[in-house]
Amino acid sequence: MSNVKMSKILEQLKILIIVGIMILIGQRIGYGIGIIKAIPGIILVIIVAQISLIIKAAFPNIKFPAFAWATMISFILSMPFMPTAEWYLGITNNVNFLGTTTPILAFAGISVGNKLQILKKLSWKIVIVSIFVFLGTFFGSAVIAQIVLKIQGLI
């Protein structure tokens, strides 16, 4: 557990709380969810998020991103046969899914700011190839999924 440092946790918690406030404001505007009503939910979300960061720091050899840990913990708490499911989903349902996405992408947009110059140097050929990569990986998976789901009779 030597990788888990209190100063780092506090730094992360600070950012999580700021992001939490952004989500509360954003979803009030976008989806009409009252700020007070959503506070317990956002606190619970922040706790799970912080735990996933701690787990990731504690087990650096398991190459599993904190994002996946967060999904995993939340997944376990909300499975239908878990005693926690009803309570957990009841509280966190006041945090809107799409509301959590807007701050991420705003930060993401700013964070690529120093890559724009490098991008200019990129060959136009790679730009075209990358578009085909994006299309290929997406539709490749979609076609296989379509065929298998059809064979299984699920769609």
Added chain:
Amino acid sequence: MSGNKGITKALINSSIMVTIIVIIAELIGTRRFSVGIGTITLLPMLYAVVMGMLIVPDLLGRVIPLLKKVIGDDEIEFAGTAVMIALLPLGVKYGNLVGPNVVEIVRAGPAFLLQEFGNVATIFVALPVALLLGLKREAVGASVSICREPTLGIMGEKYGLDSPEGTGTLGTYLMGTVFGTIFYGILGSLSLSTGLHPLALAMAGGMGSGSMMTAASSSLAAAVDPALSDTVLAYAATSNMLTGVTGLYMVIFVSLPLVNKLYDILEPKIGKKGGEKDE
């Protein structure tokens, strides 16, 4: 890091700017546009990423000197750290969607596993294009996969990132980082017009990048029958988790040998003569 004045200033500045962006993006709200081949659903996250990109020193910062003071290099660096942390509440919400759907997802297990091989399709689509454009070994790096961090690691280790292969991988990586969310945010809803089932498209959205998957699946979920929305998101999140586990091995054991093999077969046939380096 903590207590450092530069970091605190960067935290405050970028947090204020992001909050303003969030408010503007949510005020605009979800918009739908009919285009010739289908409907494009634009979500607030899409305006947010565009606004974020616009306010950096290399773009609007050039025109508006005051903006350069608010968002500078420190803020850009801080934003990079903040993205990883801001993603976590979303990760939690994905868990909320997958949990209640767990039985259904296990039933669709074979489809989830097999569609992972769909990522290999990029080789058959992108490599010929790259060769026709006259790329040589860069083509291998650029088309081996969607080139997220695990691929970057593998290619860096095997060829070095300053090799032609590495240059190609970095190129696709960079394009994905900058334009990936915008690209998939538009493709997500538009892809419905192909006639493929929303659940198959949802699985396809899980490509090993949290933000690209979110862009693809959210715009898809906003475009389908509301009763299906949660399942679409749950499928995408599950597929993305799976790619997180399998992606690395897929590149090492399947994609990389395959792209090299295909390169050897195709390059003499359709590669441009002269072996000139890409400019």
